[in-house]
Amino acid sequence: MGRSLFDLAIFIGKRLLYLIPVLFGVVVITFFFTHLAVSDPCSIWFPRSKPATLAACRITFGLNQPLWVQFWDYLSNLLSGNWGTSPQGVPVYSTIATALPATVELVLASLVLMIFIGIPLGVVAASAAGRWGDHLVRIFYLSGWATPTYLGAIIAAILVAPALGLPTSGEYNSFTPPFRQITHMSVVDALLAGNLPWASDAMLHLIMPATVLAFINMGIATRMTRSSMLEVLPLDYINSARMKGLSEFVVLYKHALRNSLISTTTVLGVTAGGLLSGTIVVEEVFAWPGIGSYAFNAITGYNFAGVIAIVIVFAIGVVVGNLIADILYGILDPRVEWR
């Protein structure tokens, strides 16, 4: 056990192996919940149909089989790469492949905001602990924390965005951009196509939903940074940094923050993983074609294959978020060994 790249590779490999039982559990739970909750989905998918049509539907989707057989069929299909189709026959996999990158882009953008605004705010709060700067920061992040997502998103869409002249719907001004969407991340695709006007348009579209997500979730980063800074600041190595003649800025942002980031990173990793599933409301409000919108539609449309696939993706998101946090943790703290 140590800190070499080899140790890191083994560490990552092990953690990915743990993913297998987690995903199996997720599939079992969601499959049986969805299929047991609704006894005859065909009659919901195709209401007021003739009994013959419904019977055909049941045969097409294998619903006439015992539940165990249905589960076994689903699982073997899943493992062979067939994620199933929606009741309307749209393949789940291709939908996820376009929706997930859009959400990942949104989450990453809000993560950048949380890191570059939330963490410095925590440093400011800690260095002004108990004084007005601390209180202002607390008012700011608590108001984000206390805002229900639907309210924050709607206020941003109908009050803030028009005032700033920012777009509030979709990824681009037009639904079909004039270039091939390779990654399905709007800004990245436009940049890959070398189309700067579309890239800046995509960025403008990203600002409002990313800001709302960041504002609501930023409190955790600020608070974590503040409290671990307060633990680090009285330590003597901060004073010995000061005694070298370093400016207070370097003392705070290099010597103190570096040691405080360890716990902030852990929390941010978990938050980022969780954010994948936390974008549903924001995506609905801002018509963002991500996995949150897809989740909303899949649930309201009784799209079982879609729901299970989304839950799998969310589970992977949480595990990978944690994994990245653990890797960063080891990079930030030289005393940590990967094991």
Next chain:
Amino acid sequence: MTEPVLEVEHLSVDYVVGAGRFQALRDVSVRVERGHVVGIVGETGCGKSTLARAIPRLLPRPPAEVKSGRIRFNGVDLLEVPAWKLPTVRGTGIGMIFQEPLNSLNPAFRVSVQIAEAIHIRKLREAGAATRTSSGGEPFDYSRGPEVSRSEALGHPFAVGGTAAETVVEKQANRRATREEVLEFLRLVRINDPETIVNLYPHELSGGMRQRVMIAMALSARPSLLIADEPTSALDVTIQAQVLTLMKELIDEVHASILFITHDLGVVAEMADEIGVMYAGHLVEYGPVQEIFEHPRHPYTAALLQANPTRYKADGPLSSISGSVPNLSRLPPGCPFHPRCPIARPSCGADPGPSLELVPGATEGPSSHRVACPYSSEVVSPV
């Protein structure tokens, strides 16, 4: 006569915690001549460390509150230096060695990075001084350099590589020179294998090694005053002896002016030129080390010397001072030592307490023997 490096005059510091007020320092005056080592001794909680941290303005406020006094460092009153200029006082001005080597090195950075920072700052100051000395002597000689501009004092965040104007070749040469200097300072503190040690993190070093690195770091800024706050107290006895020997050798090598804080009388006896004895936030006796050891004039100093275990004889009991250190929030009136003093009389408990006066028979001078006890002639020197 040259100006002293440091002159602390009538310094009083309180700690305000909730409604309580602790008198950590009362009317303390200390003077460090250029090239001298001044030892401050006293029991735990007597205010030694508060004094050490008050001088470079490291005390957190709140709870610490400087009530009165002056701290003149190279002629500048540090209490009047604005907070944003303090970095210019530290480093090349005042360096410090802390008690706990475990906590005084940053766990996230390699030894090389931490020492290089101090060297880098010194080089910046030296470069600044070279361009400015032409404008004549300035009254702001905080760190042997002239007053620096605000941007210089605040600037260079994260940059440990030089200014943007440098070419890549110059940068590399600078980096190599700095690394060479880091190794040099590690060799100065008798680290055998500096090439390996520079690349290690503090947690990979032993306590004695860390303290050597800490000393190298403080010296690498070439400060005009070094404050050592119990540099050996947290170490094992054998390591303590090694570090002390090292410090004694370094004192002769670098001719530093040092304020040495310790609770160990043996240590000051070997190192210091002058010593100050502190009790409950008061400086009770001050003077040349030999005189104080041979003829202590304050009953507390005499008792302290008597209680030194090195004087312990196999046939007698270990001597101790009866009673206990007073609570700093409820100091007795008059002389703080009178409740435990063998020669106290009723008048000792009346305010105002005695102040530091020249010992009868001593000649007047900045570092001559002074004592805060009107009955000092009755104190019996320990045998």
